[in-house]
Amino acid sequence: MKYKFLLPLLFAMPAMAQTTIKPDAIIKQMDDEVSSQNIETTVRKLVSFKTRHTLSDTTSKKEGIGAARNWIKAEMERYAAASGGRMHVEFDTFTQPAGGRIDKPTVLKNVLAILKGTDPTDTRVYIVSGHYDSRVNDVMDAKSFAPGAVDDASGTAVSMELARVMSKRSFPANIIFMAVAGEEQGLNGSTNVAKRAKAENWNVDAMLNNDIVGNTYGMETGLKDNRSIRVFSEGVPSTVAGAGNERALASLIGNGGENDAPSRQLARYIKEVGERYVSQLDVKLIYRRDRFLRGGDHTPFLQNGFTAVRFTEMNEDFNRQHQNVRKENGVDYGDMPDYADYDYIQKVARMNLSVLANLALAPAEPQNVGVTTSGLTNKTTLKWEAPKAGKRPAGYYVLMRETISPYWEKKFYVTGTEATLDYSKDNYFFAVQAVDADGHESLPVYPKPIR
Template structure:
């Protein structure tokens, strides 16, 4: 049965159901909203029929076909063959581009498809000059085209020796699954129009040093993209852990805490106000976790408070490095005999990342999670900007914000209905309470003591789509 409330089905989040009882009234006057807590302040949300439709449209069969095609290129190592039409990363990236172009043709040219390339040399894993080439497809938004959300997967593969560019390296799960999921998300979402833009990225050079992500992140920065979310999908097809656990009902979302770009002054402010667990990446992860509860059957996501797995990395990191919100979505149970391994059998153990290790229904489930999350954010208004908070030594808490940072350079959110305030106990993993306060820029929660909760604000569209929650101050800002 589908979970029907924000946190139902998550035992570690169910504390929200028995904590507080409130009484309230709501008054909006001269642009200021006043709200007291009530039993209805438990987080409320109206399901979007469009997102249910999108989730159901994702095809495991199409994902399987794409993974088999990518595996069929033999190796997709960054330093591998580029001239052959049947083997190596050159053939793989040309095929990916052709697939995006087919998708674009089906939607009347709705995707801008291009190679993004840069020559890399003198690096530990790319010592000689090598052109690192990613494939990018952009679905432009209808009213806010410079606001972007992105899904990515990695083209390249590897075996035990990271410099071995000739041996067979199927990379079925790592990471043909992520690329296939990105292609499938594009197929599904390109049937619809969204207010903001969506980027579908097949990134190269991940195993050799996260170069494809670095190149695209720098491009986004140089071109002033208002990039609100990066969903990096790296290994979304395996359900069998090396520990023997087999589970197709859970997934992990890795999200960094404090922004890498935080200044000394911002760190000092955060020390006294909080925000260590409310970076935009963390609140992006909470948003995706919520989408899993509402729209994806039999999937419970675990938000992991780390940039990535312990002392490891992924292609969201270059975006985080530049201050963009980004997370890694992946399977819960990894099988290390199937990662970065030469194809072989030793002592009865089969090593290698082959097609037999991929569960296509599970890959489709995680792809659907990406698709509904992208659609929800792209149809939501721009997240509120310059969110601030006050209430020290008072009985009430006041939040203020702007619709966007600069009215001369950003859209006026034509589909904006208003704003919703969220709050939770400081040790709660998910938002517990919310209050819609209307199209105002200041709201006061009477008798809600600032010391006891964390707070945030989300934008709400006329048809009920919400942005991720924005925590007050620089620690939680999603940018312009």
């Protein structure tokens, strides 16, 4: 199979040659419409509900989590009016039983704004999420002022701003803009959606969780960084790491795939595409599921077999998170909106939008991707099948990197479903992604051995 050789990717190291950045004009226009002013207005409105604690008041029209979720839903419905009937908004309602950080059976409501894809054969679903509940120092304190401006009105504002901008456009695949409750009490809201997605056979191709994405100052270190964003991704998939999966885990380790789980591929994709579209952005790949001994709303999706990552600011300020609002020894505590960096949240939102749009416009992933093992050779032959639904790809990229490299380093373009490269599978890692005529790429698929 003849192939075209492309230079190293946009994010290649400085010593390497660089490709020309050619962004999609439509995606760029959407990025330009993301407004820091709108984001700030959303954050301050969420703070105005005094507390959004999961166990707070649900009857008041002005305070508590009930007022907050009703406002979020109404805003999403306002955005949906511009969609020509393609986006509808709903409460995902369920009763969380008593236990752990829930002291009595509690009705919780997630807000889902679902933008229907235009291709009826394309069942892919992309989810962007933030949690709208908040807390103070005592996780069971449902009465105190809990502004939650950065944790996580910032992530909720990202989801809502993307719904506002993207609802006016059409995409072949489906996109869900989500705001969930119960994160601080035990990932309750996201767990319900993830279980629902599995039970209803949603074809979730990627889930992006934005949690604590509004601060640019690092407590203790004094670091100020308004260009870096962390993306957390697991290596060994959660569904493989458990008991009963010993054979799959042994195969993963034996073939060197510990660093190539679907979520790790999504993280690399985010770095490439996010930095393609957003200026002065440095996407930091963090090779762990979440921060040390902590978790987030992407975790239930991983545990249910979906591809998911978490975005969090580079340097956190723990004088803000989970703190009662107060002044102590001359130090201000509490997650107040004046301490958020809205231009930074805008940058994070644009990164999310670029990734979602590029994925939703791209062909679906190639199927049954494999590397042949029928004989000893210093070449590598990969085979795959075209996506079974959605638009046909214009071609495919075969990706290659050295085993010690965190990023894909080379791309080979082919128009068929097989490629033989003059590089040994012993010395390099490979993957395959579909691409359309406009350059929108699917997620890469790591190959399995085939005979």
